[in-house]
Every structure is written in C-alpha cells, then in structure tokens.
Amino acid sequence: MTFLRFAARRVAEMAATLLAASFVVFGAMYLAPGSPASFLLSGRSASPEAVAAINSQYHLDDPFAVRYFDWLGGVLRGDFGRSITYRTDVSRLLADRLPTTLLLIAMALAVVVAGGLLLGRIAAVRGGRVDSAILLATTFAVGTPSFVAAVLLQGLFAVRLGWFPSGGAGDGIGDMIWHLTLPALALALYLIGMLARVTRSAMVEALAGEHVTVARSRGVPERQVIRRHVFRNSLGTVLTTTGLVVSTLLVCTILVETAFSVGGIGQLLELSTTTKDFPTVQAIALIIVALFMAVNLIVDLLLPLVDPRLTLGTRGSAA
Incomplete structure (x- = not known):
C-alpha cells in the first residue's frame, strides 16, 4: 500500500x-x-x-x-449555532477562547516531550542509582493528578512566592506565555512521568538487542550506538505514546483551565455544562473529538517514517 x-x-x-x-x-x-x-x-x-x-x-x-x-x-459552514448563556454565536466564543487552549496545550506538550525524553534516556543509559532515582521521581509524577498539581503550583509559585500570576490568560503572546506557565506545568507533570517511563522501557529493550551487541563489538562509539541503534529504534513506541499524551492534554485542560481561570475552551465547556448551554457544549465536544482523531491520524502517518521497519497500516502490531 x-x-x-x-x-x-x-x-x-x-x-x-x-x-x-x-x-x-x-x-x-x-x-x-x-x-x-x-x-x-x-x-x-x-x-x-x-x-x-x-x-x-x-x-x-x-x-x-x-x-x-x-x-x-x-x-x-462553520456555524455552531447561538449560545444560550452568552447570547452570541458559538463560533465567536470559540474563536476568542480556542487560541488560548491551543497555546496552553502546545506549551505543556513541549515540556512533556523535552522532560520525558530526557529523563527516560538518562535512566536507560545510566542505570543504577540514577535509574532508581528517576523511577522514583516519575512514580511520584504519575501519581499526581493534574488538578492536584495545579493547586500545589498555584499555592507555592503564585500565592506564596509571587513569581507567576495566579490566574488569567494575559494579553499579548509574551504575557500569555507568562500566565500559562504554571497551568502548562500542572498539565505536564503527570505526563512527563508517563513518557519518561515509556522511553526508558523502550530504550532498555533496544539495548538488549543483538544489533546493539554487534555494533559495540565493531567498535562503534557508545554515543553513536545510543543515538542510532537504541534511541532511534525506540521512537515508534515513543511516538505512539506522544499521541496518547496529546489526547490526555485535551481532556485534562478542562480541570487546569478551571483551576487557573484561564478562559479557554476547557473552562468554557465546564461553565456551559453547568448552565446547560447545549450549542456550546456540542461545539466544544465535537472539536475535542476532531482534535483527538487528528492527533491519531498524524501519529499513524508519521510512524512508518520514524520506523522504516513498520509497514503502512500496522500500528497495532507495532504497539
């Protein structure tokens, strides 16, 4: 095919x-x-x-x-009807709030990918006490729900230390990034632990492969072995998990946006559900489903490019 x-x-x-x-x-x-x-x-x-x-x-x-x-x-046609609560077009509500949510998800995803890949790679390569310490830290991260992380980060860095705003989305890209830093970290904490553990497991499995032993016996430098034969062969599993990470971010953003009063579509969904604003709820639910499926589509298309050993349409067997 x-x-x-x-x-x-x-x-x-x-x-x-x-x-x-x-x-x-x-x-x-x-x-x-x-x-x-x-x-x-x-x-x-x-x-x-x-x-x-x-x-x-x-x-x-x-x-x-x-x-x-x-x-x-x-x-x-791009017309989702008229909001019962806000007395305005739902499309206008989404246009005002969706960019904030997408920026928040993008920031959280960047933190998750950077932190998860780095910690997973270090744990797999170093082993020993370093591996144990990272496993302990990621266990704590995985066991901390996003809404709990939101409360802890808000109380420490916003209320007590005053380093970041306690809520809102800000105005302008720079101010928005500053306001969304704590929400992004709250979203990312649990998923960093999950991606780190998946990356570690995939790399540990790849390290035990015969191709790694052969490469080392031929005198290939260790860094090159890790980069070409271990990390690269783990990317298929990591990419599949990253798709799950994005899907989880789409769901968890509702709780985090509400905790920080961010004003994105997550908080709008929570308010609209409470007030029974059906057109708004329907529009947001459909957008979340569409984004979820788009993420899975992108992962399916990238998997054969990342891992040439996979044939098109064999994502299930690869996972």
Whole structure:
C-alpha cells in the first residue's frame, strides 16, 4: 500500500468516525433528564405560550432528524449555532477562547516531550542509582493528578512566592506565555512521568538487542550506538505514546483551565455544562473529538517514517 493510498484511507475513516461522533454529540443532549425547554427556563414556571415560543425559537418542535441535519449543515459552514448563556454565536466564543487552549496545550506538550525524553534516556543509559532515582521521581509524577498539581503550583509559585500570576490568560503572546506557565506545568507533570517511563522501557529493550551487541563489538562509539541503534529504534513506541499524551492534554485542560481561570475552551465547556448551554457544549465536544482523531491520524502517518521497519497500516502490531 502506497503512502498516499494509506493517508487517503485514514482520512476517509476519520471523516466517517467524525460523522458518527457528531450524531452522538448532538443526540446526547436529548438523553439528559427533562426537556431542553425546561433547562432554558431554569426551573421557572412559564405559560404554554412561553414554552411554545422557546420551542419555536430553538426549533425544538422539529423532528430529530431535521434538527440534526440542520445543525450538521451549519457545522460544515462553520456555524455552531447561538449560545444560550452568552447570547452570541458559538463560533465567536470559540474563536476568542480556542487560541488560548491551543497555546496552553502546545506549551505543556513541549515540556512533556523535552522532560520525558530526557529523563527516560538518562535512566536507560545510566542505570543504577540514577535509574532508581528517576523511577522514583516519575512514580511520584504519575501519581499526581493534574488538578492536584495545579493547586500545589498555584499555592507555592503564585500565592506564596509571587513569581507567576495566579490566574488569567494575559494579553499579548509574551504575557500569555507568562500566565500559562504554571497551568502548562500542572498539565505536564503527570505526563512527563508517563513518557519518561515509556522511553526508558523502550530504550532498555533496544539495548538488549543483538544489533546493539554487534555494533559495540565493531567498535562503534557508545554515543553513536545510543543515538542510532537504541534511541532511534525506540521512537515508534515513543511516538505512539506522544499521541496518547496529546489526547490526555485535551481532556485534562478542562480541570487546569478551571483551576487557573484561564478562559479557554476547557473552562468554557465546564461553565456551559453547568448552565446547560447545549450549542456550546456540542461545539466544544465535537472539536475535542476532531482534535483527538487528528492527533491519531498524524501519529499513524508519521510512524512508518520514524520506523522504516513498520509497514503502512500496522500500528497495532507495532504497539
């Protein structure tokens, strides 16, 4: 199978999965107890005329299939409807908040990749007490949930030491990076430990390979052995784990954004869920699903390039 055919097939599969996900996301609103009109009225009593007006305004009297396809058509045009809570277009809300979330995830991912690969490589190569110390530290990191790390970092570096802001997203790229440093570290702590342990295990397994023994017997310098024959052969496993890291960041950002009042789509999702703002919840849920699938698509396309031993479409066997 050629790379282009494989890529086209994966994109088609992603589109089909996203279509099914859109149906689930839209239909999930109607699984909540009570009618949408009762949520819009916030429990207040209303006349039948008022209820009928709400149903007419939000097309709640239309058949489910009609509402779904109307909503799906709007999504394809970039129109996610109108927010019930904020009384504005959901697309505008997302445009204002999505860049903050993406920057936060990018910062956290950079910290995770740099810290996880470095610690995992040192643990595998050095061994002994260094390996034990890194395993202990990563065990602590893996056992610390993101929201706990957020509280600890906020209390120490924002409240007590005053080195970083305790909340908000800032204005301008430099100010935003400063404001998002603590949230990014809170997101990254658990995942650094996970990636470090995966990197260490993959490299330890590669170190025991016959090709490493042969390379050393031929007098290949140790640094070159580690770089070419150990670390490179571990990249397939590491890349697969990195895809899982990004997916986890998409979920955990909701808790961290809420703790630091960042104002991204994670905090918006939490507020919209509380206020039963269905159009906003549906839009954010669909975006998260789309980002999750896009990450998996990128990983699938990169794996054969990173590890030539893999054939296209064999991610499961490689993992």
